[in-house]
Amino acid sequence: MNSDTQAPNRTDLIVDVGPVAHGGHCVARHEGRVVFVRHGIPGERVKVRLTESGADAKFWRGDVVEVLDASPDRVAHFWDLADSARSWSHRHPPVGGAELGHIALTRQRSLKAEVLAEQLHRLAGVELPLAGTDTAAGSLVEAVGEQGTTAPAGLGWRTRAGFAVTPAGKLGMHAHRSDTVLPVREMPLAVDAINNLRLWDIDLQGIERVEVAAPANGSRPLVLLVPAAGTRAKRLSAVLAQLPDDVSVASFDPVKGEVLRLRGRTYVQETASGHDYRVTGDGFWQIHREAPAALVGAVTGFLHNGGFLEPGAVVADLYAGVGLFTAPLADAVGATGSVLSVEGAPGTSRDARKNLHDAPQVEIVQGRVERVLREKARNFDAILLDPPRAGAGKAVVNQLIGAGPRAVAYVSCDPASFARDVGYFQQSGWELAGLRAFDLYPHTHHMETVALLTPRG
Incomplete structure (x- = not known):
């Protein structure tokens, strides 16, 4: 990857946003070259800042920095740090993980259905809807869990979240396809139990990555710390002292694959379909x-x-x-x-x-x-x-x-x-x-x- 993501003063292009494609972007063209555009909506006319380019590249990548002709499905982004135009106006790229936050939820789902239908058609020769079903291809992607919650639609659903750490020891997230780590002070997609930990207030120097699990059943959360090479036990203890007493804390050695107990348990207790499940460390569980x-x-x-x-x-x-x-x-x-x-x-x-x-x-x-x-x-x-x-x-x-x-x-x-x-x-x-x-x-x-x-x- 080139360094374009790091610099806000690269070439800006005016393009018409074409169809959605797998991977969180739409397809546009500029002078015959394909440009994969993030943060746009099909049918819009936008200004794009190139984030990856090159004279010999088969295609370019770019972020929308200005909308010239907006789609009726465009909404105000719920998270400033993931809002492309706002982020680039502050001379940094947006964080990843909320790349469709500028699109109304119903349109998000129809776009995802288009991607699924296109992949099945192109790679398997399957046409949607399937014979014997009454589900139209455009409404195939079902909403889940929007009833019985106080969180706005589409927010507060993540029971697991992973974070990077800035060089200054602050909780952060990566920009898309970039080594740039931006400090964060909220995670709107996460459940309250994660945000209430206020990990952004903690000095995380010596930590490379933080994984958090907060089970939907309300049981004890787990904070998993991945120390940087050479981090001493005293630094881990200093981080541990800043975390709430009712939270389990463990460290993870990625080389040995070991989860070490610092306080509480090295696992969380999940519940689903009448069964309890123990999930250790960063073991897989649906988020x-x-x-x-x-x-x-x-x-x-x-x-x-x-x-x-x-x-x-x-x-x-x-x-x-x-x-x-x-x-x-x-x-x-x-x-x-x-x-x-x-x-x-x-x-x-x-x-x-x-x-x-x-x-x-x-x-x-x-x-x-x-x-x-x-x-x-x-x-x-x-x-x-x-x-x-x-x-x-x-x-x-x-x-x-x-x-x-x-x-x-x-x-x-x-x-x-x-x-x-x-x-x-x-x-x-x-x-x-x-x-x-x-x-x-x-x-x-x-x-x-x-x-x-x-x-x-």
Whole structure:
């Protein structure tokens, strides 16, 4: 990446903003060159400040610094530090993480639906809406958790947040695709329990990164400190003394992968679908306060309605994490069924064993999905697939199909890798039989997708 992001006095372009694209930007053109524009809306005419450019570059990137012809869907940004025009007027780029905050929520969701539909069409040849459904492609992305909260729509949903630290030891966040760290004094997307910690008032010198988890059930939050190389125990103690007494605090050694207790617990206690889950350190858990229930409901709904998840069924939960889906799957198959739960991260797999110790029908295996599927070959009624952002990939998809399940429920956080994998399933005679998408990351370009895949015919 070049240094353009650091300098506000680069070339400004006037462009017409074109269609939305995957990744949080829209496509524009300037003298035949593609420019990926952030902080615009399709149909607008804007002034763009280039953040990445070069005579030989295939495309450029830029931020909107002035709107010349606004979309009716443009709204005042809820966060000054993430507002592109305001930030550049103060001679710095905006922070990442709220790149759609200038767009009305309903339009955000329709744009995300456009991205999902385009990826499925281009990478898998799938046209939305699917046959047999009454959901229009433009309304595919569902709102989640906007009832029963005092926070404005689209705000106050994050139960987890990660922060950088400025050279002066202040809580900060990175600008998009930049090493620049900007000090922050609020996080409007986070739940009150995170903002109430007021981490921006703390001297964080010696700390490289801060991860915070505040469970939606109101249980004790955890602050995880990642010290910079050479930070002494005395400095950690000084940071610890500034944090509230009722908050658990731990440190994380990224080289050894160890979470060390400083005060309280090294984990948080989450709750979802009638089960409690221990999640250690920065172990994975869905960040939207309503995401676990929404996703479990979508997965079990697809499998139950299709007759794939009944007492006595044999199922697998791949990339299972701490067992969010494993526990309700075990409930559904009962004592006469079985669930194979596979997770690659050792610490997360240990959490899963603790979380599911009273479910004898569950077999928990720590290791790579490809290896475990080879070693644990069996006939599955259904397989749940919840891979990381990169997706499952062709090799894993082929292994799944070779295992002969009657159905695969696929949970994805990335429409591009999801669509690519759907294409692999289709090449082997499978089809996309059901699809739901959830706006679990309002004001960002991210979404979560749950799909049902079955053998064609």
